[in-house]
Amino acid sequence: MIILNAKQSDLDEILEIEEESFSEPWSKSGMEFEIDSDDTYVPIVRDKGEMFGYLVLHCFVDEAELFRVAVRKKYRNMKIATKLLISAQKFAQRNGIEKIFLEVRQSNINAIKLYTSGGFEKLGVRKNYYENPKEDAIIMVCNTGRGEGK
């Protein structure tokens, strides 16, 4: 199992996982934009040619937002997202990013477990942030420990 930087040729597989993972999947152009952007880190996990999962971390000077992390359904609960999250945290640290923020549906217990195990803490709540279905978002943040050589 290896972690690689996403390329445009990975787009179709990313969108397949996106479709099976989210009630409001991103458009092809939105994902294309993030893969091309110099401000975005998009690691993917592959094994024997198959993509297992991906993550989208968008950087804003010394902060970043974790926009997406998703794993193909049949490979969930095998620590693939944990690997992607650690990779994103190391990337942030190397690039002078002090904090990573994210929003997560309050019912998304698996994702909240993933983030909590990865050192994220609850910062607040955005009421009715999500549609389809309407739901509050939990805002979480992680200090990357920049410069501590994680």
Ligand SMILES: CC(C)(COP(=O)(O)OP(=O)(O)OC[C@H]1O[C@@H](n2cnc3c(N)ncnc32)[C@H](O)[C@@H]1OP(=O)(O)O)[C@@H](O)C(=O)NCCC(=O)NCCS
């Ligand atoms: C959330 C998601 C990315 C987790 O991916 P994953 O590869 O299965 O996660 P991991 O195997 O690394 O597990 C991370 C943690 O979540 C828990 N977890 C993950 N899936 C679980 C499941 N089906 N049942 C119970 N716990 C689960 C693990 O126990 C682990 O916690 P721990 O470290 O305390 O043991 C995956 O479920 C997914 O793609 N969901 C749909 C998309 C989504 O909701 N993304 C997040 C919002 S942007």
